[in-house]
Amino acid sequence: MERASAPRIGRGLDRNGRDRTDQRAAALRSLDRMHRLVPGDAERAALRVAVITEYMPYARHLAARYGVRGQAEEDFLQAAYIGLVKAVDHFDPDFGTAFLAFATPTILGELKRYFRDTTWAVHVPRRVQELTGELRDATETLSQRLHRAPTVRELAVPLGVDPAAVADAIEATGLHALASLDVPTVVEDGGGSPLSDLLGADDRGIQNVIDRETLRPLLATLSEREKKIVLMRFFRGMTQTEISKELGVSQMQVSRLLAQILGRLRAHAG
CATH class of the missing domain: 1.10.10.10 (Winged helix-like DNA-binding domain superfamily/Winged helix DNA-binding domain)
Structure with a gap:
C-alpha cells in the first residue's frame, strides 16, 4: 500500500492541505507590481507587507524542519522571516525564476547561518557544523526513499564523507542545548531532585x-x-x-x- 503523501506547502496548498492557489497567484502579482514601483512609494510598501505576510507560513515550514525548540525557537523563526524579507526584496521577476525557487535557498541560507553561528552550546568545528545541516537534508531524503531511518554508512555515501564524520555530526546535533543541573528530575510519585544531586562524584x-x-x-x-x-x-x-x-x-x-x-x-x- 502506498503511503499518502503529505501536503506540499508552496505548491498551492498550505500546511493543513487547504488550496491557496488563488491567494498565491495574487501574491505573485503583487510581488511583480511591487518591483515595478519605485522605492518609497506607499503602494509598494503595502504590497511588500502583503507578500511577506502571505509567505510567512512557508518560512515557518522551512524553520520547523530544523526541530529547534525552547527559548531559541522564536529567534530561529525570526531568522526564517529575515530570509523571507531578503527574498522578497531581492527577487527579480524579469529573471525568469519562480519566486519559491529563489526564496527557498535564501531562507534556508539564513537559517543555516543562524544555526551555525548562534545555537551551539559548546564549540564545534566549522566543518562539523556544516555537516549537521547537510545531514538533516540527507536523512530526510533517504528516509523518504527507504521508508525507514538510514544507517550511518548509508548517510555517508550522499554526503561524501567517512561514516566516522557522520557519527560526529550526529553526536553534535545534541550540542545545541545543554540541560540545566538545577532542573528537577521527575519520578513516579511526582517528586524529584535536581539533576546535580543525582550525579556521581569521584570516590x-x-x-x-x-x-x-x-x-x-x-x-x-x-x-x-x-x-x-x-x-x-x-x-x-x-x-x-x-x-x-x-x-x-x-x-x-x-x-x-x-x-x-x-x-x-x-x-x-x-
Whole structure:
C-alpha cells in the first residue's frame, strides 16, 4: 500500500492541505507590481507587507524542519522571516525564476547561518557544523526513499564523507542545548531532585583500592626481612631509627634497604 503523501506547502496548498492557489497567484502579482514601483512609494510598501505576510507560513515550514525548540525557537523563526524579507526584496521577476525557487535557498541560507553561528552550546568545528545541516537534508531524503531511518554508512555515501564524520555530526546535533543541573528530575510519585544531586562524584577511596590491589602481588615477592621492614615503616609508622634498633642494624642500612625495596616495587608497578 502506498503511503499518502503529505501536503506540499508552496505548491498551492498550505500546511493543513487547504488550496491557496488563488491567494498565491495574487501574491505573485503583487510581488511583480511591487518591483515595478519605485522605492518609497506607499503602494509598494503595502504590497511588500502583503507578500511577506502571505509567505510567512512557508518560512515557518522551512524553520520547523530544523526541530529547534525552547527559548531559541522564536529567534530561529525570526531568522526564517529575515530570509523571507531578503527574498522578497531581492527577487527579480524579469529573471525568469519562480519566486519559491529563489526564496527557498535564501531562507534556508539564513537559517543555516543562524544555526551555525548562534545555537551551539559548546564549540564545534566549522566543518562539523556544516555537516549537521547537510545531514538533516540527507536523512530526510533517504528516509523518504527507504521508508525507514538510514544507517550511518548509508548517510555517508550522499554526503561524501567517512561514516566516522557522520557519527560526529550526529553526536553534535545534541550540542545545541545543554540541560540545566538545577532542573528537577521527575519520578513516579511526582517528586524529584535536581539533576546535580543525582550525579556521581569521584570516590577518593577508589585510588587506595587500586594501589592496594596493585601492591598485593608485588609485596608477596619480597623476602621475609623486606616484608618486616615494610610492615614496620608503613603500617606501624616506625621511624628508620626504631627499625634499625629492632633489626640490630644501622639506620643507614635501613634507609638503603627501604630505597631498594621501594625502587623494585615502583619498577614492577609501573
